[in-house]
Amino acid sequence: MKLDLLHLVDLGVASHIYGNLLAALVNSMGMGRVKALVELNKMIATEYQHLGIQSGNRLPRLNVSDIFTDDFPCLRHVKGRRVRKFAPVATKLAASLATNVRGKHIHALCKCMEEVYNFCDRKQFVWNAEAGQEFADKCEALLAHYSWLAKDSMKEGKCMFSIVQKHHLFAHYPSQCRYLAPRGCWAYGGESFMSLMVAIASGSVKSTPAWLLPSKVLNKFQFAFHLVLKGIWDPGMEEEVEGKE
Numbered sequence: 001m002k003l004d005l006l007h008l009v010d011l012g013v014a015s016h017i018y019g020n021l022l023a024a025l026v027n028s029m030g031m032g033r034v035k036a037l038v039e040l041n042k043m044i045a046t047e048y049q050h051l052g053i054q055s056g057n058r059l060p061r062l063n064v065s066d067i068f069t070d071d072f073p074c075l076r077h078v079k080g081r082r083v084r085k086f087a088p089v090a091t092k093l094a095a096s097l098a099t100n101v102r103g104k105h106i107h108a109l110c111k112c113m114e115e116v117y118n119f120c121d122r123k124q125f126v127w128n129a130e131a132g133q134e135f136a137d138k139c140e141a142l143l144a145h146y147s148w149l150a151k152d153s154m155k156e157g158k159c160m161f162s163i164v165q166k167h168h169l170f171a172h173y174p175s176q177c178r179y180l181a182p183r184g185c186w187a188y189g190g191e192s193f194m195s196l197m198v199a200i201a202s203g204s205v206k207s208t209p210a211w212l213l214p215s216k217v218l219n220k221f222q223f224a225f226h227l228v229l230k231g232i233w234d235p236g237m238e239e240e241v242e243g244k245e
Contacts, residue, residue, distance in 0.1 A: 002185040003173050005120055010080035012166035016073075017113050017146065018083065018090050020161050022062065023073035024097060024106060033064050047089040057085035072162040080188065087114040102152060105145050112142035120182040127181050136174035143171060197221065 022040065029036040041061055048058050059075075059082050067073050075083065087110075094110040097103035119135045127135070150161040197217070204216045227233035 002180065003169055003176055005182045005186040006080045006188055006191060008166055008169055008173065009116070009120075010083045012164075013142075013170050014083050014087075014113055014117075015075040015078070016162065016164070016167075017109060018086060019067050019074035019076070020149070021090055021094055021097075021106060021110060022067050022075065023160060024103075025093060026067070028097060033068065037062055037064060037067075043093065044089060047092050051088055051092075053085055053089070057082055059086055072159050074162075080191070084117055087117045090114070102149065105149050105152075109142060109145040109149065112138055112145060116142060122181065123183065125181050125184040126179070127177065129178075132174065132178040135177055139170065139174050143167065196224070200224065 025040055025043075026033055026036040029039060031039075044059065044062075059078055066076055066078070069076060091107070091110045091114050094103075094107040098107040115138050116135070119131070119138065122131075124131075146161060146167065147163070150163050153160040200220045201213075201217050204213060204220060208216055224233070
């Protein structure tokens with residue numbers, strides 16, 4: 001069993017970090033959550049524009065339920081690649097909170113998360129010892145800032161920066177990455193494949209008897225994969241166009 005970047009970080013540690021960041025920004029505005037989110041969405045859109053991040057990699061328009069659910073803030077209902085591409089935007093936004101000790105920890109936490117992502121995007125499947133140690137140091141720094149914020153929130157009676165099982169697993173992640181870089185075992189390809197199969201199956205159900213459904217799905221997939229192999233159709237480009245729309 002291997003820890004993979006998508007489920008451990010994108011949909012785990014990073015989602016908690018960015019959910020709490022956005023909650024802190026909303027709380028700092030001194031207005032209702034709904035009004036504050038309207039302003040926050042504008043700020044996020046501006047930063048995306050400045051950084052030149054493509055529409056298909058941006059967070060969708062955020063609602064209260066995307067952040068404030070089950071008491072503890074966490075970024076929900078967002079695809080993994082959008083969480084990853086939010087890293088530089090989060091660091092920029094967090095800088096506005098760095099006016100006190102708590103805000104400085106939040107800013108440092110977001111910087112660490114961005115640096116961790118930069119490491120994970122390296123092309124190598126095996127890192128040298130120096131890179132492995134540097135990655136471990138960044139992960140430890142990230143967890144140290146998060147732990148400080150978790151304790152501070154508990155002292156203040158705030159339901160923020162909850163520590164979950166994935167934070168514990170993240171502490172072991174550098175040990176795995178010393179021998180197998182994140183690129184060697186991430187699950188993005190498999191998840192994209194399942195999304196494609198779900199879309200094909202959804203478009204095959206109508207007016208189809210249950211016993212004919214498997215063959216219909218396989219025939220559609222066979223035709224779609226033929227177009228991909230021939231270079232006629234690129235599913236990634238279609239997804240990017242949908243994001244722009």
